[in-house]
Amino acid sequence: MTSELTQESKFFRDYSGILCQQLKFEMLNDGLVINLQQPPDNIHYKHSYSEHHFLKRAEQSNQALIKASNNKARNINTVLDLTGGWGMDSFILAYHGHNVTCIEQNQLLHMINAYSLNRARVIKRSAMAASRIAMIHGNSIDFLQNAGEIDSFDCIYLDPMFPEHKSSAKSTKGLQILQKLTQNQDIKACFDLALQKAGKRVVVKRPAKSPPIFDLIPDLVYREKTIRFDVYLNPN
Numbered sequence: 001m002t003s004e005l006t007q008e009s010k011f012f013r014d015y016s017g018i019l020c021q022q023l024k025f026e027m028l029n030d031g032l033v034i035n036l037q038q039p040p041d042n043i044h045y046k047h048s049y050s051e052h053h054f055l056k057r058a059e060q061s062n063q064a065l066i067k068a069s070n071n072k073a074r075n076i077n078t079v080l081d082l083t084g085g086w087g088m089d090s091f092i093l094a095y096h097g098h099n100v101t102c103i104e105q106n107q108l109l110h111m112i113n114a115y116s117l118n119r120a121r122v123i124k125r126s127a128m129a130a131s132r133i134a135m136i137h138g139n140s141i142d143f144l145q146n147a148g149e150i151d152s153f154d155c156i157y158l159d160p161m162f163p164e165h166k167s168s169a170k171s172t173k174g175l176q177i178l179q180k181l182t183q184n185q186d187i188k189a190c191f192d193l194a195l196q197k198a199g200k201r202v203v204v205k206r207p208a209k210s211p212p213i214f215d216l217i218p219d220l221v222y223r224e225k226t227i228r229f230d231v232y233l234n235p236n
């Protein structure tokens with residue numbers, strides 16, 4: 001176990017966030033289990049980049065995320081994910097060869113991602129994709145404002161939290177925990193700066209039936225059943 005992993009394990013043992021009484025962690029060889037006990041909810045969520053069913057999903061090259069984050073010339077190499085969340089979309093992009101920088105503002109989420117990523121790096125089936133990801137803890141607006149020429153990214157990706165719809169089916173367990181732990185921050189500023197700074201395109205994940213982000217009509221749209229990806233091409 002590397003010293004980095006030991007530090008991460010210590011973080012979960014000592015975690016003293018606002019929900020500390022209700023959150024329990026179980027560290028596994030390929031990730032960790034998060035238990036959130038907030039009566040009447042008792043949510044049990046396993047976070048891993050190396051699980052068979054997730055890797056089966058990741059490997060599908062016809063998924064809209066992958067189509068939206070590529071171009072005909074196949075020269076979109078670097079991706080900046082401004083809304084890391086559980087890092088799942090970042091991992092899928094890395095699985096398909098992109099070098100991904102994944103930023104998450106919430107420290108707990110970042111530590112969970114870093115823990116599972118370190119595990120994924122030493123598991124054969126996930127190692128290659130995991131080696132292409134850098135996890136950063138911070139607010140993306142600070143990162144974008146401080147990014148110089150050298151830190152240029154071909155594609156900038158945004159997946160802000162969707163508003164909860166009372167009428168819609170209950171969110172997945174991962175999403176339910178995200179909704180309790182974190183929220184959107186500075187998304188308008190992030191989006192505006194992303195449009196200025198992306199080398200080739202900005203990709204935004206949206207609920208299938210929602211209007212485009214801040215009502216800006218995208219250049220391209222890739223749809224799935226419940227979500228879609230709006231693409232803004234860099235005119236330069």
Ligand SMILES: C[S@@+](CC[C@H](N)C(=O)[O-])C[C@H]1O[C@@H](n2cnc3c(N)ncnc32)[C@H](O)[C@@H]1O
Binds near residue numbers: 161
């Ligand atoms: C819907 S989740 C993203 C899910 C992610 N695409 C995945 O595959 O797991 C949105 C995340 O963006 C993060 N976020 C929102 N605003 C941010 C900002 N300004 N800087 C960094 N992270 C931000 C939230 O903390 C939340 O974890």
